[in-house]
Amino acid sequence: MADEEKLLIRLKDGQINAIEKAIEIYTPYIATVLYNMVGNILPREDIEEIVSDVFISLWKNAEYIDLKKGTLRSYLAATARNFALKRLNRKRDYTPLEDVNLPDEKSSAQFDSYGTFLWDAVMKLGEPDNEIFVRYYKYDEKLKDISRTMGLNLSTVKTKLSRGKLKLKKILSDKEALL
Amino acid sequence: MSRKRNLLEELDITNHTDSGKSPLDIDIQKIKDTVKKSVESKDSERKVVMKSKLKWTSFIAAAVLCVCVITLNTVPEAAYALSDVPIVKNIVKVVTFGRYEMNENGYSADIKTPKIEGLLDEELQDRLNKEFKDNADALIAAYENDVKELKEEFGDETIHMGVESDYIVRTDNDRILSLDVYIFNVAGSSSTKHTFYNIDKKENKLLSLEDLFKEGADYITPVSAYIKERMKYENENNDGLYWIDDEFSESFEEIAPNQNFYINDKNELVICFDKYEVAAGAQGCPEFVIPKDVIGDIYKGV
Numbered sequence: 468m469a470d471e472e473k474l475l476i477r478l479k480d481g482q483i484n485a486i487e488k489a490i491e492i493y494t495p496y497i498a499t500v501l502y503n504m505v506g507n508i509l510p511r512e513d514i515e516e517i518v519s520d521v522f523i524s525l526w527k528n529a530e531y532i533d534l535k536k537g538t539l540r541s542y543l544a545a546t547a548r549n550f551a552l553k554r555l556n557r558k559r560d561y562t563p564l565e566d567v568n569l570p571d572e573k574s575s576a577q578f579d580s581y582g583t584f585l586w587d588a589v590m591k592l593g594e595p596d597n598e599i600f601v602r603y604y605k606y607d608e609k610l611k612d613i614s615r616t617m618g619l620n621l622s623t624v625k626t627k628l629s630r631g632k633l634k635l636k637k638i639l640s641d642k643e644a645l646l
Numbered sequence: 647m648s649r650k651r652n653l654l655e656e657l658d659i660t661n662h663t664d665s666g667k668s669p670l671d672i673d674i675q676k677i678k679d680t681v682k683k684s685v686e687s688k689d690s691e692r693k694v695v696m697k698s699k700l701k702w703t704s705f706i707a708a709a710v711l712c713v714c715v716i717t718l719n720t721v722p723e724a725a726y727a728l729s730d731v732p733i734v735k736n737i738v739k740v741v742t743f744g745r746y747e748m749n750e751n752g753y754s755a756d757i758k759t760p761k762i763e764g765l766l767d768e769e770l771q772d773r774l775n776k777e778f779k780d781n782a783d784a785l786i787a788a789y790e791n792d793v794k795e796l797k798e799e800f801g802d803e804t805i806h807m808g809v810e811s812d813y814i815v816r817t818d819n820d821r822i823l824s825l826d827v828y829i830f831n832v833a834g835s836s837s838t839k840h841t842f843y844n845i846d847k848k849e850n851k852l853l854s855l856e857d858l859f860k861e862g863a864d865y866i867t868p869v870s871a872y873i874k875e876r877m878k879y880e881n882e883n884n885d886g887l888y889w890i891d892d893e894f895s896e897s898f899e900e901i902a903p904n905q906n907f908y909i910n911d912k913n914e915l916v917i918c919f920d921k922y923e924v925a926a927g928a929q930g931c932p933e934f935v936i937p938k939d940v941i942g943d944i945y946k947g948v
Contacts, residue, residue, distance in 0.1 A: 490681060582665050
């Protein structure tokens with residue numbers, strides 16, 4: 468049986484170390500989802516709060532989650548998007564419209580380093596490649612763990628990393644040329 | 647945050663650095679602390695569940711201790727002789743002695759107390775019956791106390807908390823009476839605690855797991871090895887949910903010297919586990935029939 472099911476059963480049973488395990492496993496994924504959606508609009512502190520809210524919600528609602536209706540990953544992604552939307556709406560309520568950066572108006576210089584450039588480029592690799600990069604380079608996860616958590620073959624993970632790097636080089640050199 | 651891997655370096659981009667402060671750099675420990683603080687706080691909806699569960703667990707632990715203090719009975723000579731007379735063989739029976747029921751605003755209890763009749767060794771019989779009654783009384787007292795405390799804390803709010811205790815006769819033949827007394831708790835999720843009583847009608851004694859084996863024999867190792875093998879097989883072939891070689895949970899290592907068991911009609915040993923003891927809750931209370939060839943040399947049976 469899948470690890471996801473086992474974890475959910477332990478969550479339903481109210482085991483506190485199960486929620487810790489869920490946080491370890493799914494934070495990089497939720498961070499990737501949120502970065503794609505609001506990474507250039509909301510500061511990191513807001514995103515951290517959303518991630519916490521997602522897991523608190525998972526703990527409270529574990530009893531009602533039915534894996535026949537969808538994976539735990541998809542449930543968490545949907546919850547994260549909902550919380551992010553709420554946060555955006557709340558922000559818009561008392562921020563003058565011209566101060567809000569909508570996703571299509573994003574400027575790469577918004578963050579404090581070249582890192583934004585780089586990670587925006589990583590996001591362009593699409594799923595699941597971007598998550599592999601986030602897990603490997605941002606969270607220092609082992610290739611074996613990435614393959615297990617994401618349900619991919621180890622060789623697939625390796626291939627995606629090496630091909631992704633080639634693509635990134637191209638994207639970044641094109642971008643440098645524009646500047 | 648210091649990292650072993652640096653994507654920029656690997657891409658041969660050396661004139662820039664990644665600050666590590668992007669929204670992708672979530673501090674996992676910080677999330678854990680925030681979430682734990684929130685779920686453990688008073689307003690968390692799961693609180694009720696955790697609280698009552700803890701209490702039941704400690705109560706059950708106390709009940710288990712009670713069971714352990716029963717000492718094995720030596721059989722009086724006269725009783726032993728009488729037991730060979732055919733007419734007394736099957737008069738040992740189990741009846742429901744008492745029943746406590748309650749159902750109110752989400753709280754529910756249904757506690758049945760068994761009573762054994764017809765054992766030749768009346769001293770053993772009285773002791774067992776007293777234990778059944780004492781356990782039921784303690785269960786009722788603990789339940790009433792929990793209800794009282796939850797009502798004080800939550801007033802008229804509907805709290806789903808319940809306890810059910812009943813018994814099942816697993817085996818009843820000429821030789822063996824195996825009685826399974828269980829406590830089923832519902833507090834958010836459910837848990838079940840079984841206590842097995844295996845009575846050798848001929849010898850008029852309560853059997854321990856050790857009694858089934860030759861004196862001093864190591865039965866834990868072969869029985870545990872067989873169970874582990876079965877668990878692995880079930881996990882791989884039949885959607886088993888056993889916690890074995892699993893990074894998320896503590897793996898099953900070996901049975902306890904006084905592990906729950908009963909003897910089935912074929913005089914085979916059946917090892918039993920409580921819910922959550924060795925597997926996910928959905929697996930229920932797992933049982934393993936131990937084939938005689940696994941323990942052939944050391945198994946005496948009855």
